[in-house]
Amino acid sequence: MAGYARGTGRVPTGYAAETFISESTFRQGHRAIESNPNAASKKRKRENKGDVGIVSGPGAYKGPWARYEEERPDAASDEEFGDDEEVEIIYEEDEIEENPAPAPKKLAGTDYRDDNAEGETSEFVGSQQYDYQGRTYMHVPNDLDIRLTGDRGDFTNYIPKKHIHTFKYHTKGITQTRFFPDSGHLLLSASADSKIALWDVYHQRELLRTYSGHTKSVNDIDFNPAGTQFVSSSYDRYMKLWDTETGKCLNKFTTGKTPHVVRINPSTPHEFLAGMSDKKILQYDVRSGEIVQEYDHHLDAVNTITFCDENRRFVSTSDDKSLRAWEYGIPVPIKFIAEPYMFSMVRSAPHPSGKYIAFQSSDNQIVVYSSTDRFRQNRKKSYRGHNVAGHAPDVAISPDGQFVSSGDTGGYVCFWDWKTCKMYHKIQASDAAVLAVQWHPRETSRVVTGDANGMLKYWD
Structure with a gap:
């Protein structure tokens, strides 16, 4: 529980020392273990930070914003696949970056578009x-x-x-x-x-x-x-x-x-x-x-x-x-x-x-x-x-x-x-x-x- 662990000495699982944990820190750690019990037992890996020279797409620079592997939304656990099988994980962000279809630009009231795109036509409609x-x-x-x-x-x-x-x-x-x-x-x-x-x-x-x-x-x-x-x-x-x-x-x-x-x-x-x-x-x-x-x-x-x-x-x-x-x-x-x-x-x-x-x-x-x-x-x-x-x-x-x-x-x-x-x-x-x-x-x-x-x- 939050607060002081009173006294020092041996306990069944080892040696206890006096320390202090704030309420918010305790709650945060407790939630992390409840949501992913494996997180406490192994160190989480982070994605590769990427190459500084690449702006978007695979291998793009992520820097300090690189995510933890456990946070991947559709990541499959290694246990489901054999060691020899390659696992291809597709991210939604990567799909958007690799296929950058430009959103249709909405013209503001004062915007103009070049009319070169539309050719000049004329039609005789008389009898x-x-x-x-x-x-x-x-x-x-x-x-x-x-x-x-x-x-x-x-x-x-x-x-x-x-x-x-x-x-x-x-x-x-x-x-x-x-x-x-x-x-x-x-x-x-x-x-x-x-x-x-x-x-x-x-x-x-x-x-x-x-x-x-x-x-x-x-x-x-x-x-x-x-x-x-x-x-x-x-x-x-x-x-x-x-x-x-x-x-x-x-x-x-x-x-x-x-x-x-x-x-x-x-x-x-x-x-x-x-x-x-x-x-x-x-x-x-x-x-x-x-x-x-x-x-x-x-x-x-x-x-x-x-x-x-x-x-x-x-x-x-x-x-x-x-x-x-x-x-x-x-x-x-x-x-x-x-x-x-x-x-x-x-x-x-x-x-x-x-x-x-x-x-x-x-x-x-x-x-x-x-x-x-x-x-x-x-x-x-x-x-x-x-x-x-x-x-x-x-x-x-x-x-x-x-x-x-x-x-x-x-x-x-x-x-x-x-x-x-x-x-x-x-x-x-x-x-x-x-x-x-x-x-x-x-x-x-x-x-x-x-x-x-x-x-x-x-x-x-």
Whole structure:
């Protein structure tokens, strides 16, 4: 028992000396003997400490953490086997070390994966790829009651009144729409479901082709002036150049940062600008795939890029609540505007006259800046009455320059008069935020809208 062994002298099993054992030491020893009676009779062996140079697997270094042989969970006693038989003892730890199958990595909200693993694919899903003359959908149709080629002449726009068609394919919010340049007989849509879709605007109004290859939300698209190619940008940090007709991915570009806006220069269609999340605007040459110029003066993510002055200059806005104007190809701003009352400007649209640019400001208004030499704000022009907080609804100006239109977080599409700044009309286009708005370049009153549910609606 615990305590002092009183007295000294002979006892039946030998000679007893006075000593002291603490309660905890006695209990620990007692439990060890009860659980393994052999432990008291023989000295326990430890496993080999292993080789310092081996990190994992058989013979790996265990050091002071080497276990006692009796502690092995499935160790078999030597008595069960003859002396000549080899006993192979398999440890669960060794199995894990020898076959290190990596656990599937869970992506955090801000993590990105390289999309090289997923190839670019495109599929024609229309009813007829070629007409009786062997022409694809790229051919502008002539069998309509509206002329889609040549000079438009005197052109007057009107505000649409009714919903005439719904384009259904996307499963998540529409982020951007683009009509085919000049003719508008095709419609390109980008979505948060990582897909890009091409639609027939006339005839059956069907889905013609899908473009897959991005792994995250596609946030911007832009046609070249001929419409034969378009560039897309996505939150997977890639920008990709596509062939509109074949769906082939011609080139892809990345710096490891997220592109927020891409714009092909209409005067130099083999080059495009990309506004990045790391404050830079990059100028790419699609022929070589190289960056040929870098505009690095913004202090936060770049949101908009708008060409002006016959594409010799462009204007950019950023989350740093400023506006900068640049000469194309020269990386030093020619104008810098940052006033205390300014908010981030998240979307933009040039006026057809070429003299102004309208910007969607985060304080629930559309503001206008001149795009000529002075680049000053036109204080008389401010379009209010819609809500954009928390989203970045597109802003669009009618081809005749008479109307300004914008989406709204309440599901409306709003129309203002360019001259008087009064809101003409408000259409309930969806029960979700309307993020994309575009005027048809040839029709007098046709507008397409895209909402956060992935629905594209066509209005007349």
